[in-house]
Amino acid sequence: MIVEFALSLSLTLPNAGPTVTPVEFVEPIQQILTYPPEAVLNQISGVPLPDETMQVFENRFLAEDMYFGAFAITKDFGYGYVTGSNSIEAARDVAMQECLKHGPVCMIYAELLPIGYVPLAQGQASLAAEAADHFNNPDASWGNYRAMAISEDGAYSVVWNYASPREASDAAMSDCTGYRINDLPNLRDMPCVLIPFK
Structure with a gap:
């Protein structure tokens, strides 16, 4: 079984999808990339x-149809x-850490990407569909002092109607931090980070 896993891993690595240069969201974010909602x-x-793993893959992972997503598997x-x-x-990173709860070695089996995906460059950040909808369609009733903060892991916060830009920024950062993934101790x-918001 280990040999099959290693062989299949080595056969699939050259075709591992688009080349991605790891870019962490680092302030200042100068450009936000958003995509259509389909993955x-x-x-x-x-x-x-x-069968059991395939059911989870099809009925949970694929059924959610939400980018950015990844599905990782162990040899077992x-x-x-x-x-x-x-x-x-x-x-x-999150899929691998979730997978490593079930075995010592994991590999990425599949990903969900947005249509038209392009790798990030320094100073850019991308948004999942739900966060992108808020970013692209701010409501006029939100007032002048609003802010948006995001984390790579999918956490985000949009706040509005604060007394000052600083209060809005602080509230967005605090709220976003509360939604970050915190149950994976080895996750980077x-x-x-605050993003430029319309």
Whole structure:
């Protein structure tokens, strides 16, 4: 079984999807990339999944149809997955950490990417569909003092009608921090950052 896993891993790595240069969300964020809400599957591995794992893959991971997502498996078909991250790098990291709860070695089996995905450059950040909708469609009733903070892991916060820009920024950062993933001790830190908001 280990040989099959290693062989399938080595056969799938060259076709592991778009080349991605790891870019962490680092302030100042100068550009936000948003995409249409539909996700496309990037199948990285052709390893046949057993029925139980396949059901989770199809009925949970794929059914959510939310980018950025990643599904990771162990050699014994334990799994970990995430959808709704704000970057593919974060989705991969979270899925791997979830998967490592079930075995010592994991590989990314598949990803959910937005249509038209392009890797991030320094100074850019991307948003999952739900956060992108808030970013692209601010409500006029939100007032002048509003702010948006995001974390790569998918956490985000939009606040409005504060007395000053500073109060709005502080509230967005505090709220976003409360939604970050905090149950994976070996997950790299993905702090919330303020983004330019209309």
